[in-house]
Amino acid sequence: MDLLDRLRLDVPVAQAGMGSIAGGRLAAAVAAAGGLGTIGLRPPEELRAAIRRVRDEAAERAVVVNLLMPGVRRRHVAMCLSERxxxxxxxxxxxxxxVRELHEAGVFVIVMVGTEAQAQEAMAWDADALIAQGCEAGGHLLGTVAALKFLPRAVEIAAGRPVLMAGGVACSADTAAAIAAGASGVVAGTRFLLTVESEAQEEYRQRVLTAEKTIETCLFGLGWPARHRVVPNAVTQRWCFPDGTARRLPALINARSGPLGRLAPESSTAAAIKVQRSFLPLFSPLAPLEGMPESWADRAALYAGESALRIAETVTAKQAVAELSGC
Ligand SMILES: Cc1cc2nc3c(=O)[nH]c(=O)nc-3n(C[C@H](O)[C@H](O)[C@H](O)COP(=O)(O)O)c2cc1C
Incomplete structure (x- = not known):
C-alpha cells in the first residue's frame, strides 16, 4: 500500500498528535503543506471544531485524530465517526x-507501538499501519530502544503494511535515514511543537529551544503513571534524581494514582496546572499552553524529545514540513 496515496500526502512527514498543543490550527497548516496533520485529543466539542477547521483550511487533505487512549471516552469515538x-x-x-469499529466507518487505523510485543498485538487487531516509536521521542514513551534500532523489527512484523518512525526526527537527513531503514514516513512531535501554529506556551517553547538535555521520568504521572521525556525544570530538579528518575514520594503517589485518571473530569488544563506547586509532589501530565503565566513552565511537564537538541528556531508548520521532507 502506498501511504502517500492512501492519505493524500505530498511528503512522507506526519505531525504527532500532541493533546491540546496540536489543535486545528497546527493540523490544518501541516495538512495544507502536504504532510499528515494530526489533531491532538481534546474535549469532544473542541474536537469537532478542530476537525471542521482542518476540513475548511485543507479541504483536499486527510483529517486525522489522535486517540490517546487513557483520555478517550465513548463520546470522542462517536464524534470521530459522526464527523467522518x-x-x-x-x-x-x-x-x-x-479498530473494527473504526474500520466499519472507513477510517484508516494507525497504531503507535514501542516494542515487538505491541507491534504484534496491533497487527492482530488488524491495524492498517504502525508508528514505531523510539525511546528518544518526546512526550509519553512506548519505545524502549532507539527508533532506528526498533524500526526494522516493526517493519518485519508489519509484513508489508506501512510503518512510520517516531523519535529523533529533526531534519530531512533523519527522514532519509528512516526511509532507508524501511519506514514509509516519519512522525515528528518536537519539531512541530516549535512552530508558530502550535498551542504551547511561549516560555515552554523557549525552554525547549535552549535545552541542553532531556530526561526520561515518571514525575508528571498523576492519573497516568507512564514514562515520558521532558526538558528539566524547577520541579524535576527538586523531585527527580539527576538521571530523571522520580524520587520516592512522587514515584509512590503516581504509581497508585492510575484510577484518578479515569475519574478526572475533562477539567481545563489551566485549572489543573494552577494548583500544582513545586513543594507538593502532585504533578499532572498537562503541559503549559499559550496564554498561561510564564512561571507555570516551572511547575508543569515540558515534553520534548532528544530532537530538541538539534532544533534551533521556531518556524512555521509549512517550513517544518519542508525541512523534514527536504522539499
Ligand atoms: C509535546 C508533546 C506532546 C505529545 N503528546 C502526545 C499525545 O498526545 N499523543 C501521542 O500519541 N503522542 C504524543 N507525543 C509523542 C509523539 O507521538 C511522538 O512519538 C514523539 O513526539 C516523537 O518524538 P519527537 O518529539 O522527538 O519528534 C507527544 C510528544 C510531544 C513532544
Missing part, C-alpha cells in the same frame, strides 16, 4: 473492537 474522519492514530491502549 479519514484516519485515527491509536496510542497507549486500544483493542481489536475499536
Amino acid at each position: 474522519i479519514d484516519a485515527a492514530v491509536i496510542a497507549f491502549g486500544g483493542d481489536a473492537g475499536l
Whole structure:
C-alpha cells in the first residue's frame, strides 16, 4: 500500500498528535503543506471544531485524530465517526473492537507501538499501519530502544503494511535515514511543537529551544503513571534524581494514582496546572499552553524529545514540513 496515496500526502512527514498543543490550527497548516496533520485529543466539542477547521483550511487533505487512549471516552469515538474522519492514530491502549469499529466507518487505523510485543498485538487487531516509536521521542514513551534500532523489527512484523518512525526526527537527513531503514514516513512531535501554529506556551517553547538535555521520568504521572521525556525544570530538579528518575514520594503517589485518571473530569488544563506547586509532589501530565503565566513552565511537564537538541528556531508548520521532507 502506498501511504502517500492512501492519505493524500505530498511528503512522507506526519505531525504527532500532541493533546491540546496540536489543535486545528497546527493540523490544518501541516495538512495544507502536504504532510499528515494530526489533531491532538481534546474535549469532544473542541474536537469537532478542530476537525471542521482542518476540513475548511485543507479541504483536499486527510483529517486525522489522535486517540490517546487513557483520555478517550465513548463520546470522542462517536464524534470521530459522526464527523467522518479519514484516519485515527491509536496510542497507549486500544483493542481489536475499536479498530473494527473504526474500520466499519472507513477510517484508516494507525497504531503507535514501542516494542515487538505491541507491534504484534496491533497487527492482530488488524491495524492498517504502525508508528514505531523510539525511546528518544518526546512526550509519553512506548519505545524502549532507539527508533532506528526498533524500526526494522516493526517493519518485519508489519509484513508489508506501512510503518512510520517516531523519535529523533529533526531534519530531512533523519527522514532519509528512516526511509532507508524501511519506514514509509516519519512522525515528528518536537519539531512541530516549535512552530508558530502550535498551542504551547511561549516560555515552554523557549525552554525547549535552549535545552541542553532531556530526561526520561515518571514525575508528571498523576492519573497516568507512564514514562515520558521532558526538558528539566524547577520541579524535576527538586523531585527527580539527576538521571530523571522520580524520587520516592512522587514515584509512590503516581504509581497508585492510575484510577484518578479515569475519574478526572475533562477539567481545563489551566485549572489543573494552577494548583500544582513545586513543594507538593502532585504533578499532572498537562503541559503549559499559550496564554498561561510564564512561571507555570516551572511547575508543569515540558515534553520534548532528544530532537530538541538539534532544533534551533521556531518556524512555521509549512517550513517544518519542508525541512523534514527536504522539499
Ligand atoms: C509535546 C508533546 C506532546 C505529545 N503528546 C502526545 C499525545 O498526545 N499523543 C501521542 O500519541 N503522542 C504524543 N507525543 C509523542 C509523539 O507521538 C511522538 O512519538 C514523539 O513526539 C516523537 O518524538 P519527537 O518529539 O522527538 O519528534 C507527544 C510528544 C510531544 C513532544
